[in-house]
Amino acid sequence: MTATRSVLAAQATDFPRWFQDVIAKAELADNGPVRGTMVVRPYGYGIWELLQEAMNRRIKATGARNAYFPLLIPESYLQREAEHVEGFSPELAVVTHAGGKQLEEPAVVRPTSETVVGEYLAKWIQSYRDLPLLLNQWANVVRWELRPRLFLRTTEFLWQEGHTAHVSAADARAYATKILYDVYREVMVDVLAIPVVVGRKTRRERFAGAVNTMTLEAMTRDGKALQMGTSHELGQNFAHAFDIGYLSSEGRRELAWTTSWGSSTRMVGGLIMVHGDDAGLRVPPAVAPVQVVVLAVKDEAIEAAQRIADDLKAVGLRVEVDDRADQPFGRRAVNWELKGVPLRIEIGPRDLAAGNATVVRRLRDSAKTAVALTELTAHAVAALEADQAHLLTEANARQTARITGVSTVEEAIEAAGTGWARIPYDAVGEQGEDRLGESGITVRCLQRRDGSLPVNDDEPDLVAYVARSY
Amino acid sequence: MTATRSVLAAQATDFPRWFQDVIAKAELADNGPVRGTMVVRPYGYGIWELLQEAMNRRIKATGARNAYFPLLIPESYLQREAEHVEGFSPELAVVTHAGGKQLEEPAVVRPTSETVVGEYLAKWIQSYRDLPLLLNQWANVVRWELRPRLFLRTTEFLWQEGHTAHVSAADARAYATKILYDVYREVMVDVLAIPVVVGRKTRRERFAGAVNTMTLEAMTRDGKALQMGTSHELGQNFAHAFDIGYLSSEGRRELAWTTSWGSSTRMVGGLIMVHGDDAGLRVPPAVAPVQVVVLAVKDEAIEAAQRIADDLKAVGLRVEVDDRADQPFGRRAVNWELKGVPLRIEIGPRDLAAGNATVVRRLRDSAKTAVALTELTAHAVAALEADQAHLLTEANARQTARITGVSTVEEAIEAAGTGWARIPYDAVGEQGEDRLGESGITVRCLQRRDGSLPVNDDEPDLVAYVARSY
Numbered sequence: 001m002t003a004t005r006s007v008l009a010a011q012a013t014d015f016p017r018w019f020q021d022v023i024a025k026a027e028l029a030d031n032g033p034v035r036g037t038m039v040v041r042p043y044g045y046g047i048w049e050l051l052q053e054a055m056n057r058r059i060k061a062t063g064a065r066n067a068y069f070p071l072l073i074p075e076s077y078l079q080r081e082a083e084h085v086e087g088f089s090p091e092l093a094v095v096t097h098a099g100g101k102q103l104e105e106p107a108v109v110r111p112t113s114e115t116v117v118g119e120y121l122a123k124w125i126q127s128y129r130d131l132p133l134l135l136n137q138w139a140n141v142v143r144w145e146l147r148p149r150l151f152l153r154t155t156e157f158l159w160q161e162g163h164t165a166h167v168s169a170a171d172a173r174a175y176a177t178k179i180l181y182d183v184y185r186e187v188m189v190d191v192l193a194i195p196v197v198v199g200r201k202t203r204r205e206r207f208a209g210a211v212n213t214m215t216l217e218a219m220t221r222d223g224k225a226l227q228m229g230t231s232h233e234l235g236q237n238f239a240h241a242f243d244i245g246y247l248s249s250e251g252r253r254e255l256a257w258t259t260s261w262g263s264s265t266r267m268v269g270g271l272i273m274v275h276g277d278d279a280g281l282r283v284p285p286a287v288a289p290v291q292v293v294v295l296a297v298k299d300e301a302i303e304a305a306q307r308i309a310d311d312l313k314a315v316g317l318r319v320e321v322d323d324r325a326d327q328p329f330g331r332r333a334v335n336w337e338l339k340g341v342p343l344r345i346e347i348g349p350r351d352l353a354a355g356n357a358t359v360v361r362r363l364r365d366s367a368k369t370a371v372a373l374t375e376l377t378a379h380a381v382a383a384l385e386a387d388q389a390h391l392l393t394e395a396n397a398r399q400t401a402r403i404t405g406v407s408t409v410e411e412a413i414e415a416a417g418t419g420w421a422r423i424p425y426d427a428v429g430e431q432g433e434d435r436l437g438e439s440g441i442t443v444r445c446l447q448r449r450d451g452s453l454p455v456n457d458d459e460p461d462l463v464a465y466v467a468r469s470y
Numbered sequence: 471m472t473a474t475r476s477v478l479a480a481q482a483t484d485f486p487r488w489f490q491d492v493i494a495k496a497e498l499a500d501n502g503p504v505r506g507t508m509v510v511r512p513y514g515y516g517i518w519e520l521l522q523e524a525m526n527r528r529i530k531a532t533g534a535r536n537a538y539f540p541l542l543i544p545e546s547y548l549q550r551e552a553e554h555v556e557g558f559s560p561e562l563a564v565v566t567h568a569g570g571k572q573l574e575e576p577a578v579v580r581p582t583s584e585t586v587v588g589e590y591l592a593k594w595i596q597s598y599r600d601l602p603l604l605l606n607q608w609a610n611v612v613r614w615e616l617r618p619r620l621f622l623r624t625t626e627f628l629w630q631e632g633h634t635a636h637v638s639a640a641d642a643r644a645y646a647t648k649i650l651y652d653v654y655r656e657v658m659v660d661v662l663a664i665p666v667v668v669g670r671k672t673r674r675e676r677f678a679g680a681v682n683t684m685t686l687e688a689m690t691r692d693g694k695a696l697q698m699g700t701s702h703e704l705g706q707n708f709a710h711a712f713d714i715g716y717l718s719s720e721g722r723r724e725l726a727w728t729t730s731w732g733s734s735t736r737m738v739g740g741l742i743m744v745h746g747d748d749a750g751l752r753v754p755p756a757v758a759p760v761q762v763v764v765l766a767v768k769d770e771a772i773e774a775a776q777r778i779a780d781d782l783k784a785v786g787l788r789v790e791v792d793d794r795a796d797q798p799f800g801r802r803a804v805n806w807e808l809k810g811v812p813l814r815i816e817i818g819p820r821d822l823a824a825g826n827a828t829v830v831r832r833l834r835d836s837a838k839t840a841v842a843l844t845e846l847t848a849h850a851v852a853a854l855e856a857d858q859a860h861l862l863t864e865a866n867a868r869q870t871a872r873i874t875g876v877s878t879v880e881e882a883i884e885a886a887g888t889g890w891a892r893i894p895y896d897a898v899g900e901q902g903e904d905r906l907g908e909s910g911i912t913v914r915c916l917q918r919r920d921g922s923l924p925v926n927d928d929e930p931d932l933v934a935y936v937a938r939s940y
Contacts, residue, residue: 030590030593032539032540032542032586033540033543033544033547033586033589034540034542034543034544034577037540037541037542038538038540039537039538039539039540039586039590040537040538041537042535042536042537042605045535045536045537045538046535046536048538049536065512065515065516066512066515066516066519067509067510067511067512067515068508068509068510068515068518068628069502069509070502070503070504070507070508070509070626071507071541071579071610071612071626072502072504072507072563072612072625072626073503073504074503074504077503089570090569090570091569092568092569092570093542093565093567093568093569093577094565094566094567094568095563095564095565095566095579096564096565096566096567097563097564097566097576098562098563098564098612098614099560099561099562099563099614099616100559100560100562100614106567107504107563109541109565109579116502116503119503120500120509123500135512139610140541140609140610142541142542142568144568144569144570146569155542156540156541156542158538
């Protein structure tokens, strides 16, 4: 354990540095050559693939279908929706030359795809029978970031972006809300084991072009907030700008109501910041590329390690054998801890003689337990299930403990020094948001007192969650 | 059937026009707003997703792992490998402005990733123990095309690109060849039901920067060739340019040997051009987003159609119910033919009364067969399996019939008017390639007489496949 501590900064001392260290040492990602870009290494990409699969399955279950829209968007498209272009202009990367020539119209590398999707929704939708039209795409987007940070805010990132059109505002809202709870919240909680506060963004924090942005906010181990996904009601803003109309069942031409919603590789950043500890990463079994590593202590145990791994694979677990018996055992163990592999099974000649293996549960206390070889598979399956649940319980407890109920903006600013504040929104208001902003603090979201979603910012008795954020 | 013919150009009259028509009418894709780009619609993307899954599984089985490298590459990277920059320069899209400023160094939108991957291989590889390093990525790339064509040659396309590093030329060759046969050929033949001729490219047709390019060529219904995938030995060209070195087991520093290999959305174009007929698309069951459509002829049959669909789904088939009983039956049937759905099950009140359904096999003769409801599921499963095989047999027969053995370049040019020519490479040579080129014809690939891969272009007794191509 001491060996690990020496390669990572301590969380309590320098959390951002710890984050960088973990990403490098666990081989999750590297900085790309163009400033702010990211190379996702196989271990990091393996987590993303499993997460993507879990998300994709749930998105499809809502009735949405995947499609693919072009990376390059004519500059003029963005200008059609006033708030949208204002919000995204400062972050655009622009292709001015291609095929050896200057382009007549520069093309923007998509920062998000509402505009280009809008153009095609308008083309494809004729009648109310074509609605709702529910699309999703998995893609890369580019937003020029001033202060890039791996996984959290990179110039290019991978995400899914959903785009839908509906006959009414109520329909659009119902669908955007379904995505928020049944897809995003479920993936965060059930798959990533990350508790989230679900709420509505204030006017100033809304997506550029939306009439309502709903968000899921997670608490990092240093008490900040991380926006894990958002779902937007776009009203008729994009329908106006791109003329997304349909013939109603009464034969009248109407404008559609659209939504968009996105979640990205930033979720991997959330996973690191919510679950990681001073020994490194801790990966929830549901998205662990390696759920169990079987470590052969000596050469004589390699064959037994292989047999154990085969048994575990046979019940569907993702398993790796570490047979580098010529390398120091301690260094290998520390390396698997760093990578946050949930279960480590150590097997040496002594264990073999006793008919046992040694099991170490990274997501618990990393204590060593001797388990009979005959019971190993059942033990592993049960431990992974229990530890997935344990991670969530633990994160929940941490989050609850660090949310302070306050009643004034001053108290909120103080509370946000170490965690989140929960404050009546009446005590904040737009003016209060200004004051929070001066201290680098924002209203993360609004909820009703019962935790449900407000329908607008002006409802009485709303509660605001206030925090510093990544 | 006549209705379909009226919406599509006939293959025999205007094949390129037929191709465009099918893509539009079957709702596979649209032209994007920036010239040469493509919007892949849900039905087209559904085919791509299934194809991707089949490819991805086989790539992983060879030991490669997925990763993700940045979209934007510093312009200077491309210049490090002389042939590579020469080959790709005319096709580059360049980002010159970002975040509201001119960039100090322009960034190229990746046309392929050998250069940026090379930079990181050099960083990650230390010793022979790190080799082979086997990576793959699923990504979009941009190549500015003069004559874009949907799916076949688009300015942006989706693909997988593999990049590997090895200790020796023999190792690199063995792996590049394994990808060619065990991954690409298997997917083309077993999944897409597309027969391919596998061979070596001549010097002039090689990938820019490769010492050997191996290819799989399919024959389209108009007798042209379509390159379906390529696998390259890069020798030590990129290892030199990016200093990809390793410490050998004897402690000497050596340069690695690298490979790259790619396959793209172009395969969907191949599927259309190899299997489609005058009635539209014909999708192999293995990649059909809808394998069976159950068509309720009248309202009274909708419930029965749902029950049939549920039974089919229960055995793992991908099924859609067409319950638009208020719309003309003929138009609906023609539309499913156009989309190439392998099996159509029609169910009306008369069928119900007789305890039957009518089954139409799109991949055979589209004749109507009455099948007892109790035997429908077993019938469908068997038909899909048989028809997947049938498509391949049919395509194979067409391909064999249209390859003419010739002995002079003049004869090859004539044969290439309607199909492919097979000619001793000694009768062509570099000079012959010039003459073919003047007629818009190329050597697609070289084989030994026994069909195996030559190790270099100068082996005696090679056979050349010669054709016009897309």
